[in-house]
Amino acid sequence: MSKGLPKKSEDYSQWYNELVKKADLAEHSAVRGCMVIKPYGFSIWEKMQAAIDKMFKDTGHQNAYFPLFVPKSYLSKEADHVEGFAKECAVVTHYRLKNAEDGSGVVVDPDAKLEEELIVRPTSETVIWNTYKSWIQSYRDLPILVNQWANVVRWEMRTRLFLRTAEFLWQEGHTAHATKQEAIDETIQMLNVYATFAEEFMAMPVIKGVKTESERFPGAVDTYCIEALMQDGKALQAGTSHFLGQNFAKAFDVKFADKEGKLDLVWGTSWGVSTRLMGALIMAHSDDEGLVLPPKLAPIQVVIVPIFRKGQAADGIHDQADKIKKGLEDLGISVKYDDRDTNSPGWKFAEYEMKGIPVRIAIGPRDVENGTVEVARRDTKAKETVSADGVVQHIKQLLTDIQENIYKKAADFRASKTTQVDSYDEFKQVLDDKGGFVMAHWDGTAETEEKIKEETKATIRCIPVDAEEESGKCIYSGKPSNKRVVFARAY
Structure with missing residues (x-):
């Protein structure tokens, strides 16, 4: 069975690809960029689903299901959201096929053009917040704590089984609250749920943190994440939890009457993990003989x-x-x-x-x-x-x-691959020679973040939620900084 499995120390990417196939987890499908999850691989995903789903329900959430298709006009309502996903959207323009006149097969019927194009959901904030408008009238209707298990499509050009595919499976939670603090508490609660699952079930240590503005989910006020380290020294974002503020409530006019009868916009969150966790599970623990499962x-x-x-x-x-x-x-x-x-x-x-x-x-x-x-x-x-x-x-x-x-x-x-540096030369040397998480000072600007990414291919994975105040200087600009952030090359 193990014959032909490359050594991960020699070709990590090939080792991963072959392991996914030889362990009977998944394979490429006839549809470009999409995968077939085989029974053994799906049985592991079901174990993950069961554990996470129980944790959701233990924290008061219920499952529901929303449409696969999102009207194009919905995406236009939240500017940052549409800009973030526009390049990855699959678009439905027609609703019928017909036989070709020359007998060569079927063709799209030009007379069956949709009045409004439908987007195959890349994520469901828009269709769900449009629904919430009819669900919410007063404070008595809040909070809404809903999750759905579904598939989504993001038209990726370069794919890898489980890690990045055009269609993937996930869960997406979408909650609505009467106050800002309730929504923030929900966002952090779900971040902690993900971290607990990763560590107690996947046996995978993670760093909990906040994304920088440039890495934030489109349409969110803040994005929290869990970051894990794979055995090749690269980071992998394993889950995200977003504080949406009132952005989507504003876009879809979702208001509620408070106890005094005053109308106010609802506060929102969304959060999700996907079959990318399968890739994380494989890469965090497995060896040259195959899969290692907790x-x-x-x-x-x-x-x-x-x-x-x-x-x-x-x-x-x-x-x-x-x-x-x-x-x-x-x-x-x-x-x-x-x-x-x-x-x-x-x-x-x-x-x-x-x-x-x-x-x-x-x-x-x-x-x-x-x-x-x-x-x-x-x-x-x-x-x-x-x-x-x-x-x-x-x-x-x-x-x-x-x-x-x-x-x-x-x-x-992870401990052996986590390094604290204080200069840009040391930063580049550690990335090239050792990899892993590099803890360094950053001046807080998007310009510096982008320059470092361009020159080293390393990104700021997160600002740790438990980061201690520490006076220092940005490794790139030399400007003052009050805490270290986590840099790494990543999937």
């Missing part, structure tokens, strides 16, 4: 592989495997017993290593005689012999240990 997101947490020759009696092995499988399932642990006789145990070992199954149990005739099993963990590749009677409780603890170890490894890597 147990909390592994569709199969334990696989049991029997070892016996064809034609050899295997009743004792099956009995032992069934007993262990039932014991683990009683604890809520997902288990697969692979007793197929079409592939050798060695082939199965390689397959499950490639797919990142956290724990593998092997049982052979000698194990049955000795009352033991062999347990192998995917993260460290360590093997041990464990009593068959105690293996269920052993694996319960082992899965916790693996989850914690994967996080620690990622956190230690």
Whole structure:
């Protein structure tokens, strides 16, 4: 299974692309820029969905669904919003096909032109705020705490499976509030939800921060984000939460009567994560043998592989495997017993290593005689012999240990790739030689930010929310600065 997988140290991009395919996660489709998420890949996404969705509902949110199509006029109502997405929009202009007169196939019927073009949603703020206008009349209708799981289209020219595709899956939360502070609190709450999910489920440490004005979501007052570091030293934006102020309420005339009967504009937020998290999960933890999955997101947490020759009696092995499988399932642990006789145990070992199954149990005739099993963990590749009677409780603890170890490894890597610099020469040297997060002073101007980006291809990933006040000088302009920001080259 692992044959042909490039070493990530030699060609990280090719390693990633091949791993996505060989681990059976996704593949390119016949539609340029779009992907097919295969069953195993989708089962990981479903685990992510389930965990995040529960966190949303635990914080009072409900799911709904809004149209795929957005009237063009809606996008025109919020100037920054339309400018931010105009170059990525797919546009529907006609609603009917007809047979070509020369019999060559079907053609667009020129008589079926839409009166107003429809945009395939790049995001749903406009269509949702137009809807909220009819939902909101008074303070009694607030807050509205809504999320939708959907697909969106952003016409990307250079694509990579999971990380950047023309169509992708995501969730987008859209909330409406009576006060500015409520909306800000909501924005930060959802940022914290994303950070908790990334760290506790994905085992991926993140920095929480605020985007600079030039990196802000189109139409937002402030954009908060979580930034993660991949194993090639590049940053990846893993989630965003936007304080929209009253911008969209103003654009769509969404007002409410407060307790005194005075009309005021509603305050809004939006927030989202996408299947880009799948790319982050792969790149944060995996190795040259394949995928490494944190147990909390592994569709199969334990696989049991029997070892016996064809034609050899295997009743004792099956009995032992069934007993262990039932014991683990009683604890809520997902288990697969692979007793197929079409592939050798060695082939199965390689397959499950490639797919990142956290724990593998092997049982052979000698194990049955000795009352033991062999347990192998995917993260460290360590093997041990464990009593068959105690293996269920052993694996319960082992899965916790693996989850914690994967996080620690990622956190230690991030720490080793986080560097504080005080000069532009040092900044450029660290980016070229070491990569990772570079903590440096910045003068707060868009001009300096753009110059650094042009010269180094590094961007300001965020201004950390917990950044301490510290007097210094901008590494580029020498002007005063009161805190360090996070620079990195990024996906």
